[in-house]
Amino acid sequence: MSTQIPYATLILRWYDRHQRILPWRAKTGTIPNPYYVLLSEIMLQQTQVATVIPYFNKFIENFPTLNDLAEASLEKVMAMWTGLGYYSRARNLHRCAQEIAQQGGMIPNDYHALKALPGIGDYTASAILSIGYNQPYVAVDGNVERVTARLFAIQEPLPAVKPTLMSLAKILNAGQEAQVRAGDFAQALFDIGATICKPKHPLCLICPLSEVCKACQENIADILPIRQKKTAKPTKYGISLFIQNEKGQILLCKRPEKGVLAGTMELPSTLWSEQFTSLEQALNEIGCHGNFKESGQIKHVFTHFTLKVKLFKLENNLKLLEKTQDNIWIDLNKLSQYPCSSLMKKMIAYMTTISSEDLK
Numbered sequence: 001m002s003t004q005i006p007y008a009t010l011i012l013r014w015y016d017r018h019q020r021i022l023p024w025r026a027k028t029g030t031i032p033n034p035y036y037v038l039l040s041e042i043m044l045q046q047t048q049v050a051t052v053i054p055y056f057n058k059f060i061e062n063f064p065t066l067n068d069l070a071e072a073s074l075e076k077v078m079a080m081w082t083g084l085g086y087y088s089r090a091r092n093l094h095r096c097a098q099e100i101a102q103q104g105g106m107i108p109n110d111y112h113a114l115k116a117l118p119g120i121g122d123y124t125a126s127a128i129l130s131i132g133y134n135q136p137y138v139a140v141d142g143n144v145e146r147v148t149a150r151l152f153a154i155q156e157p158l159p160a161v162k163p164t165l166m167s168l169a170k171i172l173n174a175g176q177e178a179q180v181r182a183g184d185f186a187q188a189l190f191d192i193g194a195t196i197c198k199p200k201h202p203l204c205l206i207c208p209l210s211e212v213c214k215a216c217q218e219n220i221a222d223i224l225p226i227r228q229k230k231t232a233k234p235t236k237y238g239i240s241l242f243i244q245n246e247k248g249q250i251l252l253c254k255r256p257e258k259g260v261l262a263g264t265m266e267l268p269s270t271l272w273s274e275q276f277t278s279l280e281q282a283l284n285e286i287g288c289h290g291n292f293k294e295s296g297q298i299k300h301v302f303t304h305f306t307l308k309v310k311l312f313k314l315e316n317n318l319k320l321l322e323k324t325q326d327n328i329w330i331d332l333n334k335l336s337q338y339p340c341s342s343l344m345k346k347m348i349a350y351m352t353t354i355s356s357e358d359l360k
């Protein structure tokens with residue numbers, strides 16, 4: 001190491017000059033709002049900052065406090081979450097707000113109490129404690145993993161090396177300066193990972209850590225962290241029906257409360273399986289009869305699988321069987337009031353002249 005300056009000093013000095021301005025982040029010298037931290041951290045799970053910002057602002061406008069969120073209907077919360085993906089986060093967030101409200105409304109400042117809440121795991125609890133309450137917890141997200149792997153030139157592949165990276169991140173966090181400014185330190189690591197130590201082209205020339213970074217010195221930053229090769233994603237297949245009545249309304253139904261896109265509204269659809277079923281089988285499974293015409297196919301990539309859906313449009317002679325009679329007819333211009341996933345908006349846009357942007 002060619003400098004005696006501790007990691008934390010370098011990191012915090014950089015943060016004081018270059019931190020990102022984010023709507024959930026407290027300005028220097030002001031007290032953070034733990035509700036903003038909780039909300040943003042749940043939204044940021046698997047989601048980019050730029051995508052989260054408008055959703056965060058919309059939530060704060062509609063639910064300025066945790067109690068407002070707890071008192072809102074789940075339908076309203078789900079509708080506002082529409083487009084952000086991973087919908088179980090929205091239901092857990094709502095349940096979490098309700099549990100906190102029942103306990104008096106203060107977001108816990110204790111690790112075990114936080115972990116007991118719906119949707120809060122180790123990372124989110126650590127982030128809330130460090131950013132929201134300035135407690136010396138280490139929140140290790142993908143950014144921090146990358147910075148740590150490069151700083152210490154760790155060449156074992158992810159995900160097996162995660163515990164090692166977690167221990168090394170704790171070493172970074174161990175000095176007094178990092179402990180005293182725990183919230184700033186956690187956010188500084190996020191910011192360095194997001195803006196300097198980028199996945200593909202790390203900007204080592206302007207990095208505050210370049211003099212102490214082993215990967216930079218060994219010129220291997222670009223290839224770290226190493227990831228175990230992924231196995232190919234499986235493909236699943238389904239059939240969805242576009243059914244419109246004489247008023248132009250479309251028929252939607254609710255997905256099950258558990259699993260992919262839980263609780264969102266969708267076109268009447270089959271389960272997604274290993275191969276396409278016939279239209280006849282699909283109609284029996286969905287619970288309706290009528291004359292349908294094949295109208296195209298949509299491909300959608302989820303984290304763990306690729307989905308191909310054949311779309312069929314009703315021509316005439318619709319008969320809904322008992323199991324589809326709870327479905328609802330919705331005006332296309334009111335679709336934004338319902339929790340529809342990006343996948344569903346893509347399908348509806350495909351079947352109409354409306355762009356999926358207009359359905360947001």
Ligand code: SF4
Pocket residue numbers: 147150151196197198202203204205207208209210211213214215216221
């Ligand atoms: S010097 Fe380069 S590789 Fe090392 S932490 Fe900074 S940006 Fe990342």
